[in-house]
């Protein structure tokens with residue numbers, strides 16, 4: 001059995017079908033890129049995996065445990081799925097500095113406050129932002145904001161990391177940097193990574209596996 005399995009997952013909004021019978025199998029510690037145009041259902045698919053959106057039909061299994069099943073009426077809450085997500089617009093908190101972003105996650109995980117500063121250091125170092133604890137989102141560049149969003153997701157120690165269009169608002173140089181960041185995360189933490197993009201170039205040299213989504217349907221999938 002694959003590490004992540006989606007079976008015939010479907011979702012409609014106000015009667016309009018946006019994800020249709022999506023079945024996918026993803027192996028542990030791999031990087032999968034899903035490519036599709038704007039409006040093809042990519043974000044909805046990621047949100048259903050993380051538990052932020054409830055499918056209408058289908059089944060989602062992570063590491064042998066069903067987290068969603070329409071038939072069996074199973075729907076595991078997002079905080080119990082241990083899936084980290086980096087949103088397309090980063091969703092940082094303007095009134096919190098970099099250290100506080102990570103501390104917030106550590107607190108939610110009930111990590112004792114004594115242990116938090118060292119962990120904050122560790123995650124900031126992982127994204128090459130050592131010593132930036134007291135910087136606020138408004139003081140960070142676009143690339144730094146995205147890396148902070150990544151560090152916040154990693155501080156959860158997620159078993160799966162979802163990235164929504166991680167390259168769409170980065171220029172060529174930053175894009176290259178963030179690719180290296182993702183590769184490093186994969187190598188050091190062995191996280192299973194799934195990202196979506198509208199640009200086929202974003203799959204090359206990063207994803208082990210790819211899928212193509214069109215109007216909510218997976219029309220192609222394979223190894224790269």
Ligand SMILES: Nc1ncnc2c1ncn2[C@@H]1O[C@H](COP(=O)(O)OP(=O)(O)O)[C@@H](O)[C@H]1O
Pocket residue numbers: 013014018036037038039040041042043044045
């Ligand atoms: N909460 C929602 N309510 C109504 N329609 C939605 C909602 N979320 C997404 N949609 C619609 O579903 C379709 C797919 O959206 P989305 O998953 O965001 O696609 P993508 O990320 O590929 O651009 C779009 O037509 C979008 O307008």
Ligand SMILES: [Mg+2]
Pocket residue numbers: 042043044088164
């Ligand atoms: Mg989207």
